[in-house]
Amino acid sequence: MCHQTVSLVARYLEENGLSTVLMGSARDIVEECGVARFLFTDFPLGNPCGKPWDVTMQRSIVGMALDLLEHAWMPRTTIQTPFHWDNDAWRENFMRVDESNRESLAREGELRRQFQADMKKNR
Amino acid sequence: MIIYQLRSHRSFISYIDRTREYYAAQGYSKPYMWPHYDDTPFTPLRKPLTECHVGLVTTAGLPKPPGAVAAMFVPKELYVEQANPPPQRLFTDDLFWDKKATHTEDVDSFMPINRLGEYVTSRRIGSASPRFYGVPTDYSQSRTLEHYAPQILEWCREDRLEAVLLSAL
Numbered sequence: 001m002c003h004q005t006v007s008l009v010a011r012y013l014e015e016n017g018l019s020t021v022l023m024g025s026a027r028d029i030v031e032e033c034g035v036a037r038f039l040f041t042d043f044p045l046g047n048p049c050g051k052p053w054d055v056t057m058q059r060s061i062v063g064m065a066l067d068l069l070e071h072a073w074m075p076r077t078t079i080q081t082p083f084h085w086d087n088d089a090w091r092e093n094f095m096r097v098d099e100s101n102r103e104s105l106a107r108e109g110e111l112r113r114q115f116q117a118d119m120k121k122n123r
Numbered sequence: 124m125i126i127y128q129l130r131s132h133r134s135f136i137s138y139i140d141r142t143r144e145y146y147a148a149q150g151y152s153k154p155y156m157w158p159h160y161d162d163t164p165f166t167p168l169r170k171p172l173t174e175c176h177v178g179l180v181t182t183a184g185l186p187k188p189p190g191a192v193a194a195m196f197v198p199k200e201l202y203v204e205q206a207n208p209p210p211q212r213l214f215t216d217d218l219f220w221d222k223k224a225t226h227t228e229d230v231d232s233f234m235p236i237n238r239l240g241e242y243v244t245s246r247r248i249g250s251a252s253p254r255f256y257g258v259p260t261d262y263s264q265s266r267t268l269e270h271y272a273p274q275i276l277e278w279c280r281e282d283r284l285e286a287v288l289l290s291a292l
Contacts, residue, residue: 047232049232059241
């Protein structure tokens, strides 16, 4: 939801005369929405501005965002930063659905709906 | 260093696909409908970046009361906060990010407040806003567009910004 929210806000600011650049890691959500300038870092969600405590990388990413702000000449300009996460396991693991967890996910969904129904009843 | 690979699928994750499949497995048959626009507004910088006043927008929240459960029940809020001194922590537990792969203990990894300050010092940008802005994530696109975005714009105007960096967790 974070990427949707900042995409909508960025669009609104652009419509009202402010130049924006969005830094994020959920490329499809941002590009479906459509923003003026997008700096994409292909990391797990959570660190769109660089790895924690890696000041050099963070400085580089913010520098690229400023370059994009300055040099993009048309909307929907996406630039991908050259950085890679330490390994690719997160790509498979994040919100994974397979035969090993299908039953537990269905049960979690049931429990959540029950919890929400109880909360509604007790309001 | 590998510089060339063959892949049968795109490398980056489609979160639209991933979340739809995940929630379907939890029994939610009606998928979330994401915003899509054909047109995209664009405002070029009106003056050199070295003269621009630049601000930050984050989806992270202000620090919450201690206790994981209590914190989760504090509603997300729209806020404006002084940028100096920069925050040591912001609240992100209630947001949708990869809590197994990484962490958010370093604010600059998701809202580059210190890094932006360094670019002021090196004169890459004119100045940084004295305040930063927090926008709550919301399933409601109309609430975001009709309530949150106008308030962020108003704060940007109060602070006389020309450019804004927005970062999403």
